[in-house]
Amino acid sequence: MASEKVETIVAGNYVEMERDEGDSSSAKSKFSKLFWHGGSVYDAWFSCASNQVAQVLLTLPYSFSQLGMLSGILFQLFYGLMGSWTAYLISVLYVEYRTRKEREKVDFRNHVIQWFEVLDGLLGKHWRNVGLFFNCTFLLFGSVIQLIACASNIYYINDNLDKRTWTYIFGACCATTVFIPSFHNYRIWSFLGLIMTSYTAWYLTIASLIHGQIEGVKHSGPTKMVLYFTGATNILYTFGGHAVTVEIMHAMWKPQKFKMIYLIATLYVLTLTLPSASAVYWAFGDLLLTHANALSLLPRTGFRDTAIILMLIHQFITFGFACTPLYFVWEKFIGVHETKSLFKRALARLPVVIPIWFLAIIFPFFGPINSTVGSLLVSFTVYIIPSLAHMITFAPAAARENAVERPPSFLGGWAGMYSMNAFVVVWVLIVGFGFGGWASMLNFIQQIDTFGLFTKCYQCPPHKA
Numbered sequence: 001m002a003s004e005k006v007e008t009i010v011a012g013n014y015v016e017m018e019r020d021e022g023d024s025s026s027a028k029s030k031f032s033k034l035f036w037h038g039g040s041v042y043d044a045w046f047s048c049a050s051n052q053v054a055q056v057l058l059t060l061p062y063s064f065s066q067l068g069m070l071s072g073i074l075f076q077l078f079y080g081l082m083g084s085w086t087a088y089l090i091s092v093l094y095v096e097y098r099t100r101k102e103r104e105k106v107d108f109r110n111h112v113i114q115w116f117e118v119l120d121g122l123l124g125k126h127w128r129n130v131g132l133f134f135n136c137t138f139l140l141f142g143s144v145i146q147l148i149a150c151a152s153n154i155y156y157i158n159d160n161l162d163k164r165t166w167t168y169i170f171g172a173c174c175a176t177t178v179f180i181p182s183f184h185n186y187r188i189w190s191f192l193g194l195i196m197t198s199y200t201a202w203y204l205t206i207a208s209l210i211h212g213q214i215e216g217v218k219h220s221g222p223t224k225m226v227l228y229f230t231g232a233t234n235i236l237y238t239f240g241g242h243a244v245t246v247e248i249m250h251a252m253w254k255p256q257k258f259k260m261i262y263l264i265a266t267l268y269v270l271t272l273t274l275p276s277a278s279a280v281y282w283a284f285g286d287l288l289l290t291h292a293n294a295l296s297l298l299p300r301t302g303f304r305d306t307a308i309i310l311m312l313i314h315q316f317i318t319f320g321f322a323c324t325p326l327y328f329v330w331e332k333f334i335g336v337h338e339t340k341s342l343f344k345r346a347l348a349r350l351p352v353v354i355p356i357w358f359l360a361i362i363f364p365f366f367g368p369i370n371s372t373v374g375s376l377l378v379s380f381t382v383y384i385i386p387s388l389a390h391m392i393t394f395a396p397a398a399a400r401e402n403a404v405e406r407p408p409s410f411l412g413g414w415a416g417m418y419s420m421n422a423f424v425v426v427w428v429l430i431v432g433f434g435f436g437g438w439a440s441m442l443n444f445i446q447q448i449d450t451f452g453l454f455t456k457c458y459q460c461p462p463h464k465a
Helices: 002-011 027-035 041-052 056-067 069-103 115-123 125-154 163-179 187-211 225-238 242-250 261-290 302-334 342-362 368-393 397-401 413-451
Strands: none
Touching: 041 187, 041 242, 041 261, 041 302, 056 069, 056 187, 056 225, 056 261, 069 115, 069 225, 069 242, 069 261, 069 368, 069 413, 115 125, 115 242, 115 368, 125 163, 125 242, 125 302, 125 342, 125 368, 163 302, 163 342, 187 261, 187 302, 225 368, 225 413, 242 302, 242 368, 302 342, 368 413
16 A cells, blocks of 8 residues: 555656646636646656757757767767666656655655755765755856857847847846746747757758858868867767756656656757758868857858747747756755745745856857866766766665666666666766866867957957957
8 A cells, every 4th residue: 555655656646746726627727737837748858858959959060070970970879878878867766766755754745856855865965965066067057058159149130239248138038037936837938949949950951951062161070189079078968958857857747757758859859960960060061160159150041040039039948947956956045945925936046047147258158168068067967976876876785676667678687777877987987077078178278268258259250349
């Protein structure tokens, strides 16, 4: 009976996260359910696919110019699968944590479980602190990158203002995400976000093919080891968007159904990233080395302007995705997380936006900042820590025996699972953090030397600056 009860809670009817919505048959309630209250498998898929590729779609051709066509394609496939694997590990650890807590009669009403709490419950406070540091720092810079991307994109429609001024404006716009309570409320935004990235990806592909190759096009990549590992780390960053996996799972009616969602989302994302990056690199070649934003090379048309506007809206959505877990952490820190007043929570969240705004103005290096964040933060946050945490959590025989989620049979049981985790840790530590960190930091420092901190208009044409 006890185990049956646990199963019911874990598989979830999600009563605990629901506010009192009144009469469910009213027109207002039906509208709210359709656009605002999402907890299905489809909502989770849209959230994962929409969140995984945003502004990075525009920098992948830049990565291809650093890596060369073959390496670019192979790294996308490799890191796409690796990212799906570690997202699966995070989902396993979440279900394990939640099941154990429900057995102890812990009530999660009005409380969103986060990754650092999962680590705390399974492995203790030291793991919690490490997880909290890397997760928050990554999401902080993830939000910074979205702001930088907004300014970079809008400049190609309206260059009357410099990119720094546009960053001020979009910082204020993105601050409105404080009014979105949780991932549970991103239903319509996730759906629209995926349509927007799909349009932009296919616009890049078709426009590049129609444009054709520029005169004297060269595809000389890879030429330098620094550039090669910088490009590889940007792709590591691309498929490391699952720092919000726990929050997305917690917003599901049945979190146990999450297992394969991230993989299916990744497969769809690959149908966007591979054709677009390949086509733009084929058309423009080495010119991309000095144009981190692929849109800057395509001629201005109505289609291009539409892609820019859609990406701006999508970056607003992705800013919310990256910032919402930070809002939760801050709410818990100051003790307002479980209050029912949306206005109080929104007001309490505003201080989180200020450092993001400030950092976007200091480091406006669209493109190179992705690789730096990827190597130093993503490598640990969503690859190394989940793999190590899974290995240590299930090291005792009793933990393996009582595991809620058993290893996939095709892997060869626990031995196969441990082998996969060990490979991820070693690979990402050496290639992602080691070589990637070295290369991306050199590249990042070069941008500071060339353009300076607080630069008004990064990579703008001279007469526009």
